Amino acid sequence: MRSALCYTFFVFVLLYTTTRVTANPLSDQAIKRINSKQKTWTAGRNFPAQTSMTYIHNLAGTLKDDTQRNLQILKHRIDLIDNLPNSFDPRDKWLKCMSLNEIRDQGACSSCWALGAVAAMTDRYCIFSEEKKQFHFSAEDLISCCETCGLGCVKGLHIAAWIYWTRLGLVSGGNYNSSQGCKPYNIPPGENYVTEELSPLGRIVDISQCLTFCDPSYNVAYRDDKRYGERVYLIERNENQIKIELFCNGPVEGVMEVYSDFLNYKHGVYNYTEGESIGHHGVKIMGWGEEHGHKYWLVANSWGKDWGDEGFFKILRGVNHCGVEESIVAGEPIIV
Ligand SMILES: *[C@@H]1O[C@H](CO)[C@@H](O)[C@H](O)[C@H]1NC(C)=O
Numbered sequence: 001m002r003s004a005l006c007y008t009f010f011v012f013v014l015l016y017t018t019t020r021v022t023a024n025p026l027s028d029q030a031i032k033r034i035n036s037k038q039k040t041w042t043a044g045r046n047f048p049a050q051t052s053m054t055y056i057h058n059l060a061g062t063l064k065d066d067t068q069r070n071l072q073i074l075k076h077r078i079d080l081i082d083n084l085p086n087s088f089d090p091r092d093k094w095l096k097c098m099s100l101n102e103i104r105d106q107g108a109c110s111s112c113w114a115l116g117a118v119a120a121m122t123d124r125y126c127i128f129s130e131e132k133k134q135f136h137f138s139a140e141d142l143i144s145c146c147e148t149c150g151l152g153c154v155k156g157l158h159i160a161a162w163i164y165w166t167r168l169g170l171v172s173g174g175n176y177n178s179s180q181g182c183k184p185y186n187i188p189p190g191e192n193y194v195t196e197e198l199s200p201l202g203r204i205v206d207i208s209q210c211l212t213f214c215d216p217s218y219n220v221a222y223r224d225d226k227r228y229g230e231r232v233y234l235i236e237r238n239e240n241q242i243k244i245e246l247f248c249n250g251p252v253e254g255v256m257e258v259y260s261d262f263l264n265y266k267h268g269v270y271n272y273t274e275g276e277s278i279g280h281h282g283v284k285i286m287g288w289g290e291e292h293g294h295k296y297w298l299v300a301n302s303w304g305k306d307w308g309d310e311g312f313f314k315i316l317r318g319v320n321h322c323g324v325e326e327s328i329v330a331g332e333p334i335i336v
């Protein structure tokens with residue numbers, strides 16, 4: 001009787017400790033476990049182990065957008081495939097477009113849907129101007145002014161962001177503390193805010209706070225600073241169609257499902273290993289390649305330069321891994 005009781009207690013303790021270990025996806029154990037299971041990528045520490053789950057859930061704040069299915073789906077001429085290289089990094093093709101090297105940082109704001117969009121728009125402005133012009137699109141303007149995009153810092157719709165660009169345009173704006181452009185980003189980088197108390201929904205940006213004037217240091221009227229998209233389209237869920245679009249027109253915005261192991265990504269080609277879904281995440285897909293026989297997409301994240309591979313990551317290509325190939329949006333800017 002006594003030994004049965006002991007046994008029950010022992011099982012209980014064992015269960016309790018194992019569930020506790022798996023519960024924190026940022027623990028050293030989780031990182032070790034991923035590295036023992038995974039051959040294509042390496043995990044490491046990106047966030048302090050005690051980072052709150054509220055903050056983590058804010059990192060993936062794109063709403064699954066099924067409302068824009070009537071948008072045109074662009075189909076490229078399929079014969080273009082023959083001219084595509086085995087690997088492609090836009091930083092080697094459009095050398096003067098400096099934004100291709102940039103990594104944005106959303107901070108404690110669920111604005112990945114907006115940052116992925118303005119990052120790709122910024123690259124495209126340079127690419128479509130034949131590398132003659134740079135215009136750094138403001139995430140702040142999009143987050144605080146787009147009423148049809150969702151809830152600002154509390155998740156948003158990535159396709160709606162691109163449509164807003166064609167209808168109402170966006171002004172310029174640098175990163176946090178940059179004092180550049182009309183409306184620089186207002187939220188400090190993540191690490192500084194890790195310990196701050198957030199409401200369960202994160203920081204709510206009041207849409208009525210949409211400022212229609214520029215920073216005093218920037219000597220242009222808000223209306224005059226607006227730049228517009230000419231047209232917006234979806235890309236067919238097809239590896240070659242995505243490649244042609246990237247190669248001809250530049251980066252696109254996609255949405256992937258983020259699982260907790262991805263938080264610890266450092267190098268290599270990401271392949272889901274373990275953990276629960278954190279949410280949907282807007283990212284800027286830039287190029288492609290192959291590493292040790294594994295085909296990948298090259299992607300820019302918006303979690304700062306300290307995360308991952310200096311802010312970038314690679315993810316399995318051609319298998320719609322984590323849904324990354326299924327809701328890709330892009331567009332053409334009007335160059336002025
Ligand atoms: C932003 O700039 C202010 C004033 O220059 C400085 O005190 C602060 O540390 C900066 N914040 C970050 C996150 O760089």
Ligand SMILES: *[C@@H]1O[C@H](CO)[C@@H](O)[C@H](O)[C@H]1NC(C)=O
Nearest residue numbers: 037039040271272273294316
């Ligand atoms: C991805 O990882 C799983 C195990 O988690 C493995 O079965 C699969 O073969 C891997 N895929 C690639 C392409 O390596």
